[in-house]
Amino acid sequence: MNQLSQYAKQYKGTQLLMTVIAILTGTSIIAQAYFIVKIVDEVFLNGSSFSSVLPLFGWLAVALIARAMLTFANGRSGAWMAAKVKKQIREQLLEKYARNPVQASLQGQSGRKVSVLMDAVDEVDSYFSKYIPQLILTAIIPLMIIITAFWFDWISGTVLLISAPFIPLFFIIIGIKTQKKSEEQLEQLSAFSGTFLDTLQGLTTLKLFGQAKKQRDTIEDSSLKFRDATLEVLKIAFISSLALEYISMLGVGLIALELGLRLIYFESVTFFTAFFVLVLAPEFYVAIRELGNAFHTGRGSIGAVKLIEEELTKDEDRVVWGKEKLEAGKPPHMTLNQTAFQYGEDGFMIGPLDAEFKPYENIALIGKSGSGKSTALNLLSGLIAPSSGQIMLNRKALSEYEEKSWFDQLSYISQQPFIFSGTLADNIAIGSKQQATREEIESAAEKAGLSPLIKDLQKGLDTPVGEGGRGLSGGEKQRLALARAFLKQPSVILFDEPTTGLDLKTEQILTASMEELSKRATVITVAHRLYTIRQADQILMLEDGKLKTRGDHTGLLKEPAYQQMVQGGAGHE
Incomplete structure (x- = not known):
């Protein structure tokens, strides 16, 4: 007792x-x-x-x-x-x-x-x-x-x-x-x-x-x-x-x-x-x-x-935060400095990674399934703490910044965004830093390509959806997640290739919305589509948790591993 x-x-x-x-x-x-x-x-x-x-x-x-x-x-x-x-x-x-x-x-x-x-x-x-x-x-x-x-x-x-x-x-x-x-x-x-x-x-x-x-x-x-x-x-x-x-x-x-x-x-x-x-x-x-x-x-x-x-009392790799404020509205200069992470003592390890992401750059992470791409996004987002090394923002460690200050500037859109039980409007409003107005929610929904869906629904934005997005298709869930990002207006966006498994029309709608978002932010994407990879300013190829090679599309065509991937027409998912 x-x-x-x-x-x-x-x-x-x-x-x-x-x-x-x-x-x-x-x-x-x-x-x-x-x-x-x-x-x-x-x-x-x-x-x-x-x-x-x-x-x-x-x-x-x-x-x-x-x-x-x-x-x-x-x-x-x-x-x-x-x-x-x-x-x-x-x-x-x-x-x-x-x-x-x-x-x-x-x-x-x-x-x-x-x-x-x-x-x-x-x-x-x-x-x-x-x-x-x-x-x-x-x-x-x-x-x-x-x-x-x-x-x-x-x-x-x-x-x-x-x-x-x-x-x-x-x-x-x-x-x-x-x-x-x-x-x-x-x-x-x-x-x-x-x-x-x-x-x-x-x-x-x-x-x-x-x-x-x-x-x-x-x-x-x-x-x-x-x-x-x-x-x-x-x-x-x-x-x-x-x-x-x-x-x-x-x-x-x-x-x-x-x-x-x-x-x-x-x-x-x-x-x-x-x-x-x-x-x-x-x-x-x-x-x-x-x-x-x-x-x-x-x-x-x-x-x-x-x-x-x-x-x-279970062991945890706690994410430590500081008190520094991150400048709002402007993408930070991001650096990976010998950054590594391991799942437990004998688990999978990614890194050490060294990379530099300039403001407004479009970065693609590629590699086979299980190479550590999603783990890299989790590290960059601050959801997990590096086991060693640092993630730097504007030459200061991410751990020195206030948690809210960083997450206010970040959007992370995964392949399976979580949809809460509530209305469409409620789910979009989650992306707002403050109390969003009805007009702002409607504007975000329109930019994300949700307008046709909303018009077909009797209650529009007030239509209830089930927990986990029951009642919505995969593409509709992704568009709802993008609407959150449009409402938030982040300066750093992480995409875990949300277009995977979608039909061509839905993929085109999402791609257009993603391009619109990337005009005001640094975008880091786990890429599986050749089109996405070619558009990237910088490509990082991971293999078994290690950085195999990096560069732009033209420069990497000389690399045998990258050539093989391009010939396959995809990012090895």
Whole structure:
């Protein structure tokens, strides 16, 4: 629970409030017991009239109302603290993923990450909303009851004191078992979530290759394992609750037996004292028993926080940013200075690369599939940090510039631009640095060649599209991505050959739009089309992550590797 305790220390004020509430709750419990016993004693033993005990009923009502309000306040305080901690943990996870989105997308299943972000973080809730509030209550209320019991009758106080440790000892033993089972349950849930999401995303592919039934069996097996793990946790919970009830009942029974013998047989205690202690005894055991239930729930949070910590402490190549501002509206002078990147210790490595890109130049990256072209774009964009070397902008390292300042000047258009669930206008407006007007969105859409599509749609720009661009063709997605770039007006544009796989008409529309964008920016393109390569001011040919050769089209025709590529008519995709 060390990591959970670290989070809890940040909310000492809330815990102090809970301590005050616990003291007041203990006072209200003792007052409630006192007024109940006093009323019974006055009416049935002393023969007092009903009207004479009315003030006592009034004070009893005050004690009951106060206890109810304090219980509510304690629960609200715990829920508030839990919500704050969950928000903090989710922000830490999202910040980690955002710091290096490329690495985050490559490591592990998306479904597993979603499960950690949602389910595991929700599992932490019980520690702060139930365990800590109950721990504070149990640390104070039983102590107040024991002191009160000793004050009225030291023998009964001693019985309470001796019987009290049996409950915590029991739930500590059970809690250890619960933690292990809860960890297994969360592990099964993460595995199930990952498998299920991956299956949903690839359902069409599975059907086409006749693997749907096999994958269904895999999901069924995963869900059954999760079910069995959940039932194991519930079994322990039910058994522990039953055992705690037995121990509490035995404790109250001992107090009742001891008081009954002394009241009737030995006549060494008054009715008022005996009844008062007997009314307080269940409250004493309930407070300790509830801690047992909360402890059981809190132990389940440990498994969740372990998963979260594993995710947060994974090694990452963090992209570092500075505070320098990049001049807006003018493409920077870009230099690759011995720039290299490697995926893990034994993974693919690109570089070291040396190159210089002047403002407004058109650069083409070419090479076979897997040669490192897309990795080079990720490096240039600042999505991943170089393992060695530097990327220079205007003779300053990219890491010296402010993240927002750089991304405000950059557009990265991939082969599969992501389209969010929303309207066409909403998706285009993502490219705006500020709040875009309707006219600006319409103008960007027109420049990107989306006007014919928008005119054919009943709701035009307000037409909703599904997540991932469901309902749009590949060419329409690319035009939407270009509309974002027109709206943003970047000074550096990275293209991962967006025309690949498109029909001739759509390719011509996109090519014209790309040429329009390149008039105001430096353009770096992963090129597969011979036409695109010929138009480039500078061509960089990659092979197995290394810079094979570079130059313009005319100069590179003397290179055998480039000649072979030209004869093939494409950039080796």
